[in-house]
Amino acid sequence: MKCVKCRNKALVQIRRHNSAFCQPCFEEYFTNQVARAIKEEHMLTHQDRVLVAVSGGKDSLALWDVLLNLGYETAGLHIHQGIFDYSASSFEKTTRYAESRGARLITIDLGAEGDLEIPSVAGSTRRTECSACGLIKRHYFNKVALEEGFTIMATGHNLDDEAARLLGNVLRWQSAYLAVQTPVLEATHPRLVKKVKPLFRLSEYETASYAFLRGIDYIVEECPFSHDAIQLQYKEVLNRLEHRSPGTKQSFVLGFLREGRRAFAETTEVHLKECLSCGYPTTGEVCGFCRLQQEVQHARSGVRK
Amino acid sequence: MGEGSMRVILFPKREEKEIPGRRRVADVLKALDIIPETVLVAQGSTLVTLDEMVEADAVLRIIPVISGGHNGEVCEVS
Numbered sequence: 001m002k003c004v005k006c007r008n009k010a011l012v013q014i015r016r017h018n019s020a021f022c023q024p025c026f027e028e029y030f031t032n033q034v035a036r037a038i039k040e041e042h043m044l045t046h047q048d049r050v051l052v053a054v055s056g057g058k059d060s061l062a063l064w065d066v067l068l069n070l071g072y073e074t075a076g077l078h079i080h081q082g083i084f085d086y087s088a089s090s091f092e093k094t095t096r097y098a099e100s101r102g103a104r105l106i107t108i109d110l111g112a113e114g115d116l117e118i119p120s121v122a123g124s125t126r127r128t129e130c131s132a133c134g135l136i137k138r139h140y141f142n143k144v145a146l147e148e149g150f151t152i153m154a155t156g157h158n159l160d161d162e163a164a165r166l167l168g169n170v171l172r173w174q175s176a177y178l179a180v181q182t183p184v185l186e187a188t189h190p191r192l193v194k195k196v197k198p199l200f201r202l203s204e205y206e207t208a209s210y211a212f213l214r215g216i217d218y219i220v221e222e223c224p225f226s227h228d229a230i231q232l233q234y235k236e237v238l239n240r241l242e243h244r245s246p247g248t249k250q251s252f253v254l255g256f257l258r259e260g261r262r263a264f265a266e267t268t269e270v271h272l273k274e275c276l277s278c279g280y281p282t283t284g285e286v287c288g289f290c291r292l293q294q295e296v297q298h299a300r301s302g303v304r305k
Numbered sequence: 306m307g308e309g310s311m312r313v314i315l316f317p318k319r320e321e322k323e324i325p326g327r328r329r330v331a332d333v334l335k336a337l338d339i340i341p342e343t344v345l346v347a348q349g350s351t352l353v354t355l356d357e358m359v360e361a362d363a364v365l366r367i368i369p370v371i372s373g374g375h376n377g378e379v380c381e382v383s
Contacts, residue, residue: 001354011352015342020354058370160371208345208370209352220317220368235371239342 012209015246023213030210034066034198041184043196044152050074051150051193053141054097054105056090058211058218059156061097063199065214067154068101074154075104077144079137082110082117083129083223090219097216106148108140114293115300118225124299125292129225132292139289143280145193157183157197160204163249164234166256179268182261189272189281203249204235309361313337316368331355333365344369 001010003022010020021029037043044050050067054060054076067074078094081087091107098105110116116136122129145153162181169177183200187193199207211218226232241248274280275287282288310323313333324333330346330353346353347366359365 001356010354013354013356023351203342204370205342205345208368212345212347212352212368222317222371232371239340242342243340 048151050152051145056093056219063156080109125295158199179264
């Protein structure tokens with residue numbers, strides 16, 4: 001198979017585009033796709049300070065790599081979740097990448113943040129590890145970005161992530177989630193930072209190929225708590241469809257963003273208040289993060305709700 | 306002439322399989338019941354495409370592309 005651009009030997013085949021690329025042309029294609037997403041969706045400019053959520057996985061490190069190469073002012077934010085060897089390895093790979101690029105890395109150690117390591121939180125509350133993890137990460141992403149003066153929070157969600165999330169939201173007709181499933185979430189409150197997903201046009205296969213070919217040492221293992229996560233099952237279904245009909249995931253996600261999301265956004269109103277406990281925006285009286293902290297404190301002091 | 310077997314290493318557990326004879330990458334994945342979109346196939350330090358013919362004495366690494374769950378990518382979000 002030959003590269004569609006230079007006719008050298010291809011290393012990466014992208015069936016949904018009926019294309020294949022050699023290494024230099026693939027890296028150019030990948031970078032252009034990110035630049036296109038940033039431009040078309042008005043994600044960020046070179047005047048922004050961008051905080052990139054970096055887990056040590058292929059997506060977040062690939063995203064940081066491209067943003068650095070494109071000359072954006074970035075720092076990484078790594079949340080050490082206390083998930084045994086997995087978190088230790090994630091931290092090591094993230095740190096090593098940051099050092100190799102001479103880039104600033106901010107680390108939040110959940111153990112030092114009131115014993116909020118994910119296994120411990122899940123063990124002392126009725127929440128699953130994934131539920132606690134998502135809630136805690138979202139809180140710190142916004143908090144750190146705001147406190148450190150970043151104007152943008154960037155995450156490495158890719159096309160497969162967005163397709164799996166969309167399938168889950170459609171299967172349950174989660175109108176409120178569908179209304180905000182978008183690659184750009186504007187800062188709708190002074191204490192919210194704008195969130196962007198510059199990899200949303202690129203598949204998981206493409207981000208893994210990019211990280212591999214760029215020699216980025218990323219964590220291949222899955223989080224030990226994610227093995228039965230429903231989103232992985234959605235991904236499996238979508239991959240079978242994609243194999244039979246290349247382009248399915250892309251048309252599902254981009255079609256929704258073009259044709260479907262507006263209808264949900266127009267009928268869903270979100271009224272933000274400030275959390276009575278921490279002051280960060282929430283739709284209730286007390287935000288989810290503070291409620292989680294209270295649950296942990298109650299459980300550890302032996303108080304049953 | 307004996308055909309020999311190629312060695313296939315499945316990451317992240319580094320489980321090893323032997324696949325007899327020279328084959329296209331697509332046929333190797335089919336023999337292992339793996340959907341091509343879900344893995345990288347590496348030979349040495351480079352990637353190979355599905356149409357590539359692999360010799361019987363080759364060593365292939367198969368690396369899943371679904372990783373993490375650590376950055377909100379695959380975790381439940383609500």
